[in-house]
Amino acid sequence: MNTLPDTKQMLLHHLHEVRESLLWKTEGLSERELRMPRTATGTNLLGLIKHAASIESGYFGEVFGRPWPTPEEVPSEAQLDDDPNADFYATAEESAAQIIDLYRRVAVFADTTIAELPLDAPGRVPWWGERGDVTLERIIVHVIYDLSRHAGHADILREEADGAVGLIPRATNIPDIDQGAYVTKLRALAERFPG
Template identity: 35%
Template sequence: MTETTPPAPTALPAPLLVRTGGEREVLEAFLDFHRSTLRGKVRGLADDAARRRLVPSETTLAGLVKHLTLVERSWFPGLLTGAEAPEKDADGHDGGWEVGPEESLDGLLAAYEEACARSRAVAAPLPLDHVVPHPEIGEMSLRWIYVHVIEETARHVGHADILREQTDGATGVTA
């Protein structure tokens, strides 16, 4: 009988590593996976490429990063600590899609990283059953906030996947 060398292990995405973990561990792993995938989708792009509009809406790769920064700030510290939520205009828009000429992709990513870190810190000491009021839709648990932010982040990462492929043909989780 001949021995074969097993294939080298590949790095598994965090959600696959916690498939038997507790509820909170699974929620955090999925959210961090999608956060990381967003960063991977814009990694290596020049500012002009990240700002390029490739669809009729205002959606750009840079705009997705900026929008998801506001999502993090609104849903975690905004609700859980009572921090001031971003102001909205008369149509209910928070300006998160608009990227100013002075804003760089690196700066937007740094703000996103900071917002994600703040979200983790604010949520960490609270139980998933912790309930807070939402000014428009009523009471919600931290568990619900996690699921909502996972859903919104994953949906926008899907948009980023398409926009990145349209930009330079790059596909996959990290490109």
């Protein structure tokens, strides 16, 4: 008896996990904290969620001839030409609740594409140029990879915001140790080397 999950279910599991991780990093923070840029390049938690919505609506929509039904909710190519970071921050008119709701709806839309198409379904990523001919399986893997990077960004931004750390709510993956002493140890080790 084969107890291994099929490939599509395995990929969906990982996609759902990374989405959960991204959304969890926004829970309990104020609108201001979600918008606050925390890196020199302006990376912010709400912007990561908006970008994730843009990623999934494009890759699981346009790429497979299934455009997102309300295109005004995600930055268009023209908007991105005018402001290349348009999908990395919420405008004054967009609330955190709207952006998070958008991402949840995009996730349902993406899951529908995945459910309705076989893994070998052909698609075309116009912004990839000559290498734009793809399959659904390749796009799912690409999106998991992309979102995983952003979930890592979100981990760090959330820790910066209020010290909350961990992988997912039910399993933080953080050892129960004196983190201050650990950081002091790492600083001492780093300072032994020339700058």
